[in-house]
Amino acid sequence: MKLLAMTEAPFRRALVPLDGSRIAEAVLPAFLPMAFPLQIDIVLVRVVVPTVQSGPADETPEAFAAAERAKERKLHEAREYLRVVAAMPLFDGLSVTTRVRTGQAPEQILDAARENDADLIAMTTHGRTGLRRLLFGSVAEAVLRTAHVPVFVLRAGPVEAAVRVA
Numbered sequence: 001m002k003l004l005a006m007t008e009a010p011f012r013r014a015l016v017p018l019d020g021s022r023i024a025e026a027v028l029p030a031f032l033p034m035a036f037p038l039q040i041d042i043v044l045v046r047v048v049v050p051t052v053q054s055g056p057a058d059e060t061p062e063a064f065a066a067a068e069r070a071k072e073r074k075l076h077e078a079r080e081y082l083r084v085v086a087a088m089p090l091f092d093g094l095s096v097t098t099r100v101r102t103g104q105a106p107e108q109i110l111d112a113a114r115e116n117d118a119d120l121i122a123m124t125t126h127g128r129t130g131l132r133r134l135l136f137g138s139v140a141e142a143v144l145r146t147a148h149v150p151v152f153v154l155r156a157g158p159v160e161a162a163v164r165v166a
Helices: 027-038 061-086 105-115 130-136 139-146
Strands: 013-017 041-048 096-102 120-125 151-155
Touching: 013 027, 013 105, 027 120, 027 151, 041 061, 041 105, 061 096, 096 105, 105 120, 105 139, 120 139, 139 151
Parallel strands: 013 041, 013 120, 041 096, 120 151
Antiparallel strands: none
16 A cells, blocks of 8 residues: 655546536535645536437438537537636636547546546536436446546535536
């Protein structure tokens, strides 16, 4: 077991997945007070989940072009959202970068953590239970089960989701 020197911070870079919801943003005021003393670099990531095509009718050139325009619009909106979040005063004094990825959220979050050398993931859980959890799944649970680094998880409720950026 390696012991940390007093000057060696246990965490250097944290990945913070945001989906554009107040619930996801609730992790920021909970996590950042811990990030400041350690001067943890923050990587904000937004995953754009591809839309599912419904069948052969979607294979026309017009449908393909419309789907591409919709995808580009979603990617632009994700980049703009993260730009606005990263500019928030609550990050003043920290290094913040942003990443937009496309795919399934759990896999993309884990890949982003590896690719950005994150040694911590900080995120919220919507706290779904029962049928809603079965139908929608749990991104936080999937990340917790398979992450190669520690995961800071905040169960956010309506009262905790006080920060709003857009």
